[in-house]
Amino acid sequence: xxxxxxxxxxxxxxxxxxxxxxxxxxxxxxxxxxxxxxxxxxxxxxxxxxxxxxxxxxxxxxxxxxxxxxxxxxxxxxxxxxxxxxxxxxxxxxxxxxxxxxxxxxxxxxxxxxxxxxxxxxxxxxxxxxxxxxxxxxxxxxxxxxxxxxxxxxxxxxxxxxxxxxxxxxxxxxxxxxxxxxxxxxxxxxxxxxxxxxxxxxxxxxxxxxxxxxxxxxxxxxxxxxxxxxxxxxxxxxxxxxxxxxxxxxxxxxxxxxxxxxxxxxxxxxxxxxxxxxxxxxxxxxxxxxxxxxxxxxxxxxxxxxxxxxxxxxxxxxxxxxxxxxxxxxxxxxxxxxxxxxxxxxxxxxxxxxxxxxxxxxxxxxxxxxxxxxxxxxxxxxx
Numbered sequence: 446x447x448x449x450x451x452x453x454x455x456x457x458x459x460x461x462x463x464x465x466x467x468x469x470x471x472x473x474x475x476x477x478x479x480x481x482x483x484x485x486x487x488x489x490x491x492x493x494x495x496x497x498x499x500x501x502x503x504x505x506x507x508x509x510x511x512x513x514x515x516x517x518x519x520x521x522x523x524x525x526x527x528x529x530x531x532x533x534x535x536x537x538x539x540x541x542x543x544x545x546x547x548x549x550x551x552x553x554x555x556x557x558x559x560x561x562x563x564x565x566x567x568x569x570x571x572x573x574x575x576x577x578x579x580x581x582x583x584x585x586x587x588x589x590x591x592x593x594x595x596x597x598x599x600x601x602x603x604x605x606x607x608x609x610x611x612x613x614x615x616x617x618x619x620x621x622x623x624x625x626x627x628x629x630x631x632x633x634x635x636x637x638x639x640x641x642x643x644x645x646x647x648x649x650x651x652x653x654x655x656x657x658x659x660x661x662x663x664x665x666x667x668x669x670x671x672x673x674x675x676x677x678x679x680x681x682x683x684x685x686x687x688x689x690x691x692x693x694x695x696x697x698x699x700x701x702x703x704x705x706x707x708x709x710x711x712x713x714x715x716x717x718x719x720x721x722x723x724x725x726x727x728x729x730x731x732x733x734x735x736x737x738x739x740x741x742x743x744x745x746x747x748x749x750x751x752x753x754x755x756x757x758x759x760x761x762x763x764x765x766x767x768x769x770x771x772x773x774x775x776x777x778x779x780x781x782x783x784x785x786x787x788x789x790x791x792x793x794x795x796x797x798x799x800x801x802x803x804x805x806x807x808x809x810x811x812x813x814x815x816x817x818x819x820x821x822x823x824x825x826x827x828x
Contacts, residue, residue: 448662452789456745457655463487464651468644484643485715490755491650492712495657497735497751498744499704502661504733505742506670507697508677510595513602514705515729516609517577521706522719523613524576526626527560528569529637529714533630546628547621557619566633573710574703581702582695589691589698594680603726610724625720632714643715650711654748657704661744664697673697734777740787749789 449457467487470479496518503509535542539549543556562568584605588598616622635642664670672693675683684690713719722728731754739750754776762769784791 448659448666452743452745452793453658453662456748457658460651460655464648467647472640472644481640481643484640484647486759488643488647488650488715489712490752491647491654492708492715493735493751493755494748495650495654495708495711496705496732497739497747498654498657498661499701499708500732501736501741501744501747502664502704503697503701504736505744505747506665506677507673507694508680509694509698510599510733511602511698511701512599512726512729512733513606514701514732515726516606516724517581517702517705518709518712518728519606519609519613519719519721519723520577520580521573521709522713522723523620523626523709524563524569524572524706525710525713526629526719527563527620528566529629529632530626531560531564532632533628536630537628545621545626547624547626548619551616553619560619570710573706577702577706577709578699581699585695585698589694592691603729606724606729607726610721610726613721613724621720623721625718625722626713627718627720629714629717637714637717646711646715650715653707653711657707658744658748660700660704664700665744669693669696731773734773734780738776738780738784738787740789743787743789746787746789750787753788 467479467484471477471481471484496514499517500511500514503511530545533545537546537549539546541549544553548556563572584602588601593601612618613620613625614623620626629637631637632642635645637643665673672683672688675688676690676693680690709719709723732751735751735754736747737750738754739748740746754773757772757776758769761772780787
């Protein structure tokens with residue numbers, strides 16, 4: 446099977462059409478039928494979709510239910526946010542060319558050492574990959590070698606992201622405390638508020654999502670992917686066959702963390718803020734709901750589920766914001782009971798059923814007897 450099967454082809458084609466149509470409707474058509482805020486909003490949805498694909502890679506194909514992927518997403522966002530803060534320079538409220546405004550407000554004497562290099566875009570991009578990847582490597586090295594699996598692994602991933610949230614809330618950490626990083630001006634000299642920049646960021650988000658899907662598909666379709674599925678279905682048996690299960694799990698966990706970091710880096714300039722709330726365990730649990738709704742182990746379904754839930758959240762919070770969490774919980778229960786294969790599984794199941802019905806009808810019209818039971822069981826035998 447190739448990288449682009451039917452479901453992948455349909456999704457990528459739709460993504461391409463969206464990538465062309467949305468910026469065109471925002472900048473080229475009269476009356477601007479697509480407002481600027483919608484471009485950024487849809488770009489945020491695409492970042493969520495990439496994050497969902499990252500989780501589906503480890504959960505759907507390797508059986509690692511991570512409740513800490515929000516941490517990798519947030520770390521990628523902070524890496525890009527630190528670069529955007531350095532880009533402000535002396536245009537901040539306190540006009541300090543070296544220190545961000547929050548550091549001046551908190552009476553910092555000098556820039557902390559871990560902020561060095563973030564004035565360079567290439568360095569920030571490298572940190573977007575290296576910081577989440579390194580955390581995933583260190584965490585996975587100890588967890589997988591200790592053979593922590595199942596609900597215990599899920600709990601410690603959640604504990605990891607909760608610990609990071611508490612740390613980033615502290616002002617002395619040097620990341621803006623509970624206010625986080627905000628008031629970004631531009632990126633690579635381009636105004637973040639301009640329609641052209643919004644369109645480019647939207648296009649980059651779509652491109653990153655497409656690349657993430659193809660990368661995940663390449664991994665899952667390879668021999669490596671077959672071992673990952675074996676680990677998911679029978680880890681002890683796979684280990685007994687001689688495979689170093691820990692190394693396979695560690696590899697895919699690190700790759701998934703890097704994908705989540707890229708999603709966070711593209712999310713920040715479009716939303717305009719990154720704060721410790723992104724580390725919230727509730728956010729990581731919500732990612733699981735995205736994947737479950739779309740269809741675990743499908744990649745495309747995970748991306749679709751993220752877009753559906755994010756759209757639903759935008760509509761519902763604009764209408765009755767106080768019931769959103771209740772609706773999210775009800776959605777998860779509904780999916781678990783009635784849609785075990787997700788929306789994508791439901792759609793494909795109906796399509797297969799319709800195709801089978803059409804084939805049977807055609808066979809009947811051709812005079813074929815589809816009943817393979819013995820004649821004595823058909824309600825009557827030979828006279």
